[in-house]
């Protein structure tokens with residue numbers, strides 16, 4: 001039975017289905033018009049139903065950030081999964097178990113010793129993984145620098161290995177989140193693509209076959225001019241977007257699909273503050289676009305219909321969220337028990353705090369979708 005936003009428990013996640021569908025369509029269009037495959041990163045939502053919307057019309061390939069996600073999605077019919085965090089030996093046996101359940105589980109490394117150990121383990125387990133080499137296109141988080149010796153040695157080793165296959169090269173332009181303008185995002189997007197296309201050409205020139213060149217973040221894939229030479233894209237956050245992406249210019253605020261429903265638990269006219277039941281555990285403490293908007297706090301405060309009240313979630317403790325109302329307008333209107341919605345700074349981090357989504361369509365909660373958390 002459908003329920004209203006006044007009937008469900010707080011704090012909880014509200015997912016606007018219409019926006020999820022249009023965000024999915026937007027990136028499908030980028031993939032279709034550039035003739036690339038789409039392998040969305042499902043770490044943003046960790047939800048089977050959302051992944052089905054994202055992959056509908058494509059081959060069902062997905063990217064995950066934990067082996068728990070890989071296991072859960074494999075159990076729900078997803079059979080081509082890239083685990084896009086560098087593998088380490090402590091996870092070989094779990095990865096093998098998932099592979100043996102009938103899933104094409106693709107792995108990632110930037111470490112020659114690990115590639116060698118994986119080749120050996122795959123030989124023993126009978127699990128011929130496809131393995132990507134992670135290239136650092138400027139984020140400097142993980143990956144090998146494209147002009148380093150290792151950017152050739154590791155692909156060569158995997159290509160020649162007996163028990164694993166070279167899947168290709170993969171990068172993620174995480175530094176697109178540090179951009180201050182859309183022009184800067186566009187420059188990072190071109191660089192992400194060009195570095196990878198050039199590196200693939202270099203490897204091919206040395207006789208190393210490169211089956212797949214894989215790139216993609218939400219800011220870069222929303223602003224890329226063309227994808228010549230790229231085989232697949234892996235954006236993730238775009239399916240929900242959030243306060244960070246809208247402030248950065250990847251989308252508009254009307255595209256953001258995820259909010260946290262919360263209730264007022266205290267009001268204090270003297271100190272001009274409203275306290276809600278969405279604290280750090282319900283929101284995450286991600287500072288989001290603080291570099292672009294120093295007043296962003298921990299999220300934008302919306303009314304029940306989703307309109308921006310102009311207030312921000314200014315501080316958080318575990319179960320309390322404090323909103324400061326400078327002009328008293330809302331403070332006078334609200335009472336304990338009234339409800340507000342918070343547009344989070346970083347939807348991936350916020351979603352990962354919860355067990356399920358309340359799916360909103362035409363102003364009513366029409367469904368409950370599970371979130372598959374864990375490692």
Ligand SMILES: Cc1ncc(COP(=O)(O)O)c(C=O)c1O
Pocket residue numbers: 041063084085171172216217218219234235236237238
């Ligand atoms: C390896 C990898 N691929 C793809 C993504 C998706 O990026 P975004 O959430 O910016 O779309 C991420 C995000 O962290 C990632 O780490």
